[in-house]
Amino acid sequence: MLPNTRGRPQQRPPRSWSFSEMVDFSDPKRRPRYLSKVIMVALLTAMCVVMLTQPPCHRRTPSVFSVHQPGVTHVLVTGGAGYIGSHAALRLLKDSFRVTIVDNLSRGNIGAIKVLQNLFPEPGRLQFIQADLGDPKAVNRIFAENAFDAVMHFAAVAYVGESTLEPLRYYHNITANTLVVLEAMATHSVKTLIYSSTCATYGEPEKMPITEETPQFPINPYGKAKKMAEDIILDFSKSKKADMAVMILRYFNVIGSDPEGRLGEAPRPELREHGRISGACFDAALGIIPGLKVKGSDYETPDGTCVRDYIDVTDLVDAHVKALNKAERGRVGIYNVGTGKGRSVKEFVEACKKATGVDIKVDYFPRRPGDYAEVYSDPAKINRELNWTAQHTDLHESLKVAWTWQKAHRSGYEPPQAMIL
Numbered sequence: 001m002l003p004n005t006r007g008r009p010q011q012r013p014p015r016s017w018s019f020s021e022m023v024d025f026s027d028p029k030r031r032p033r034y035l036s037k038v039i040m041v042a043l044l045t046a047m048c049v050v051m052l053t054q055p056p057c058h059r060r061t062p063s064v065f066s067v068h069q070p071g072v073t074h075v076l077v078t079g080g081a082g083y084i085g086s087h088a089a090l091r092l093l094k095d096s097f098r099v100t101i102v103d104n105l106s107r108g109n110i111g112a113i114k115v116l117q118n119l120f121p122e123p124g125r126l127q128f129i130q131a132d133l134g135d136p137k138a139v140n141r142i143f144a145e146n147a148f149d150a151v152m153h154f155a156a157v158a159y160v161g162e163s164t165l166e167p168l169r170y171y172h173n174i175t176a177n178t179l180v181v182l183e184a185m186a187t188h189s190v191k192t193l194i195y196s197s198t199c200a201t202y203g204e205p206e207k208m209p210i211t212e213e214t215p216q217f218p219i220n221p222y223g224k225a226k227k228m229a230e231d232i233i234l235d236f237s238k239s240k241k242a243d244m245a246v247m248i249l250r251y252f253n254v255i256g257s258d259p260e261g262r263l264g265e266a267p268r269p270e271l272r273e274h275g276r277i278s279g280a281c282f283d284a285a286l287g288i289i290p291g292l293k294v295k296g297s298d299y300e301t302p303d304g305t306c307v308r309d310y311i312d313v314t315d316l317v318d319a320h321v322k323a324l325n326k327a328e329r330g331r332v333g334i335y336n337v338g339t340g341k342g343r344s345v346k347e348f349v350e351a352c353k354k355a356t357g358v359d360i361k362v363d364y365f366p367r368r369p370g371d372y373a374e375v376y377s378d379p380a381k382i383n384r385e386l387n388w389t390a391q392h393t394d395l396h397e398s399l400k401v402a403w404t405w406q407k408a409h410r411s412g413y414e415p416p417q418a419m420i421l
């Protein structure tokens, strides 16, 4: 849990293990200044004293999160401090779900968690647990201490370029960690899983658009790790004993942010070089980087640049909620989540220039390893079965919304003074 530093009423006294977690809230790159450290230590000491002086029976009061409540669906959102996970948590909370976020903040933002906590401070709505999904003991304890009805598993590392440089990091944090989550679900009889997969599992199919029947031949470690995780989930769900309700969503390229400007996309600065196109466009518009480096202009596409299917995050999280509501025991649903329309990098850059009002400098470079020329979805199945359609299909509109947040948060969720450039 992320409690008490702001004096918010406590849901339940934190267990001892959350203390050590609180100490390393700050990322090594933004150490709190000396004074805030002193305040932190003083607060922790005060909390310890309060806890120790409370009678033990009082300490045992079960948390609201630890009991199933009729009419309330409690969703574990892994990776909920990240870009898509935070938007999903916001939507779930808005729709009256009970949410527990587990994230180890290796890539997500505590700032996003704070935004959500401030929006939903009522007891029993939102709980944050900082833990690493690569730690089976920690994951097991989380499942033992909480009564989840469903899991949305977003936590992962998610950069194609990085995956070609550090494949083990990908197999570990995608495939192995998904196995850990699945084992905990099996042990604790949590039956519903919504899994974040990707169009990268298809590789470079010969035929467009991509349907769910398109054969999966991923061509980079990111896509392969996700495909392996899918296979593990599917094999497990086929076993009778499992009796799982599984929804696998294969996202295309995700863009945009909360239309009300509460959340945004804020990857770590050190990940910029691996970053996705929208982040790079905004960084260029902000003058953080000199311009855009487009990797590859000799693909076999209409204008030579890669073609992608850009899906707005608001539509994407809507697909998750629809998938959750339609999930059924003993059934697996696999769905592409895209608009069905491909746009070239050149088109994207034009939309970005228009959205930001900045004449971004564009340079063309050789192709990037692990990239494919053209990818767009056939969303007919999800339209038909989940009654889902992309609503935010105007690139310029989606980018304008995201740009509004970016402009107001030049250093992401960090306090402004942390920006050193």
Ligand SMILES: NC(=O)c1ccc[n+]([C@@H]2O[C@H](COP(=O)([O-])OP(=O)(O)OC[C@H]3O[C@@H](n4cnc5c(N)ncnc54)[C@H](O)[C@@H]3O)[C@@H](O)[C@H]2O)c1
Binding pocket: 078, 079, 080, 081, 082, 083, 084, 085, 102, 103, 104, 105, 106, 107, 108, 109, 131, 132, 133, 134, 153, 154, 155, 156, 157, 158, 173, 177, 196, 197, 198, 199, 250, 251, 252, 253, 254, 255
């Ligand atoms: N962004 C896209 O375009 C896109 C496309 C297809 C699929 N996806 C998938 O969507 C999911 C979310 O992606 P995102 O763009 O929000 O990424 P993100 O990096 O913003 O979020 C991932 C979150 O997972 C957390 N995490 C990673 N490893 C962890 C661990 N071992 N223990 C606990 N937490 C951990 C990170 O701290 C981060 O908050 C991923 O599974 C990704 O593969 C994303």
Ligand SMILES: *[C@@H]1O[C@H](CO)[C@@H](O)[C@H](O)[C@H]1NC(C)=O
Binding pocket: 024, 104, 105, 106, 132, 133, 134, 173
């Ligand atoms: C997050 O998890 C990874 C393992 O996946 C671990 O190496 C890293 O130290 C963790 N980071 C934090 C801040 O807990």
Ligand SMILES: *[C@@H]1O[C@H](CO)[C@@H](O)[C@H](O)[C@H]1NC(C)=O
Binding pocket: 106, 107, 157, 168, 169, 170, 172, 173
């Ligand atoms: C992923 O796994 C590697 C081990 O292969 C670990 O060192 C790293 O910290 C993990 N976490 C992330 C977020 O990459």
Ligand SMILES: *[C@@H]1O[C@H](CO)[C@@H](O)[C@H](O)[C@H]1NC(C)=O
Binding pocket: 387
């Ligand atoms: C499908 O969604 C639309 C709006 O998105 C709604 O008006 C309609 O009633 C839905 N149909 C069904 C069968 O749920």
